Amino acid sequence: MTQTVQDLSIDESGRNELTAADRCDLCGAQAYIRATMATGELLFCAHHGAEFKDKLAATAIEWHDETSRLYAS
Numbered sequence: 001m002t003q004t005v006q007d008l009s010i011d012e013s014g015r016n017e018l019t020a021a022d023r024c025d026l027c028g029a030q031a032y033i034r035a036t037m038a039t040g041e042l043l044f045c046a047h048h049g050a051e052f053k054d055k056l057a058a059t060a061i062e063w064h065d066e067t068s069r070l071y072a073s
């Protein structure tokens with residue numbers, strides 16, 4: 001067990017929502033998917049999120065997907 005909890009409680013409010021300021025790491029489009037990996041976070045647009053989900057979701061700590069917001073207006 002690790003005890004590195006300090007960084008996790010900094011900004012709990014709004015921590016889960018992606019905003020227009022969050023950009024895809026690959027193409028710079030607005031990010032709708034956040035993959036939390038052991039090595040850090042990756043942000044993807046809907047297109048790249050779908051492309052990498054098969055590869056990364058299995059090893060991701062969290063796969064946060066807001067692509068449904070694209071279709072629900």
Ligand SMILES: [Zn+2]
Nearest residue numbers: 024027045048
């Ligand atoms: Zn992209």
